[in-house]
Amino acid sequence: MNITKILNNNVAVSRNAQGKEVVVMGRGLAFKSRIGDLIDPSKVEKTFTLSEPGASAKFLEIASSIPLQHMLMAERIIGHAKLHLGKKLSDSIYVTLPDHISGSITRQQEGIVLSNPLKWDIRRFYPDEFEIGCKAVAVIEEETGIHFDDDEAAFIALHFVNAEMEDDTQSVGGAYQVTCIMQEVCAIVHDTFQIDFDESSLSYYRFITHLKFFAQRVLSGTHYDDDEQEMLEVIRLKYPAAYACTERIGEMVEKQYHFAMTSDEKLYLTAHIARIQPAREK
Amino acid sequence: MNITKILNNNVAVSRNAQGKEVVVMGRGLAFKSRIGDLIDPSKVEKTFTLSEPGASAKFLEIASSIPLQHMLMAERIIGHAKLHLGKKLSDSIYVTLPDHISGSITRQQEGIVLSNPLKWDIRRFYPDEFEIGCKAVAVIEEETGIHFDDDEAAFIALHFVNAEMEDDTQSVGGAYQVTCIMQEVCAIVHDTFQIDFDESSLSYYRFITHLKFFAQRVLSGTHYDDDEQEMLEVIRLKYPAAYACTERIGEMVEKQYHFAMTSDEKLYLTAHIARIQPAREK
Structure with missing residues (x-):
């Protein structure tokens, strides 16, 4: 593999056996090198191939501007997430996560800690992604000695929620806003019925899943048809309390x-x- | 509302206040009527407005060819399903379900009973839809005195799964084939690990949901990207048994x-x- 572009001492662009553009990373890999030079395979710690065109350009930008260690940590966390979430993630995660992690580390070193007002909701709505966030915090501590708490785990979780959504629905509106709407709706439901829901139940999981797509429609202004007037009248009579709650959410x-x-x-x-x-009412 | 088309004594086409074409049904509603005649509102038992163009023409065909009672039973079952599934259903359900129910009743009266080889899998993979099938069987018995068993409940359940899929994914391939593939994959997983899965767990639910979309991709020949070679190598080493199972499914x-x-x-x-x-392995 020959170098086609040098980003910094540790990051270069090359082509793989299939002729596809790849980014290769490794400590000192491109140090004192020129375009056309052979890459020493023993120095390659990581090779990236990105399939989404938009992600590639941004990835090169990030890869050349943040420390190699932060890139490799992010990559390790993404690998862990792919194995544990079992969901297809948008390539954009290779851009947003390193950027976020590097920014958090810099802020932490400057003594700036951001609190995450949606922490509890993120943990509740996206338990799997929150777990990845916790793992990420552990990886960062292991590799840098810097300790983050649950607020940071929740921020990282949202990056993964975002990367799932983009793939699933091409929705606009980020995971943060989606979570806000979900949180507001849940507050209304909770307030209407004055009870705690069984968050481990399948019904709750389905409700939350429905809410996630509902929130995406709200943010993107996508409207379902308006054909169920008659059926809605039936449900209004059958489930007056649930219907009243929906009306409040509608307002x-x-x-x-x-x-x-x-x-x-x-x-x-x-x-x-x-x-x-x-x-x-059931 | 004036009649614009007469299908039979009980079914006519008209326009609603918004000028949209509607199908009105009721015993004797169009008896001795002509195009342009006013419809007696007291005779209207049910008004249908269908938004999917393809469904409308087929619906008219079904509505004019099967007994009114079968149409209205199907409508009652669909209403129940909409309330209990909480999922958007394709309008095609208004065509396929009455057609299916009417056919089943005719066969039953002729002494022909079809068994459903996928009954157990349908109950397992689609518990909510299976419950709707059971409710449907109860409605049919209540209204006609004809008794069906679980095999029929499972057939009806598949109609609802189909109506959900069409809306969700525009996938080709019917729910029956999807269920077949899911059943084959589950058999391999079960055979590999020789254990029963906790079917009430969230992990199982997510696995089944993933399988459903996987089966749809298999049937429609839609391929995910092929970018995860490196990550797959990691998982192969980390979860050799799960990976071996995937390889068997792949074959x-x-x-x-x-x-x-x-x-x-x-x-x-x-x-x-x-x-x-x-x-x-975990």
């Missing part, structure tokens, strides 16, 4: 996000709320 | 469905299998 998203819920949205949201609400 | 889908799994497919499938496999 909130209308006021705060200028999103008008269609009868379809109301129907499906009411159905989910009815499934997790206390036994009386 | 099966290659042989039976001519589907070549990419490294991405193998990675995510192995990750899911590792999560539900017995503790030793």
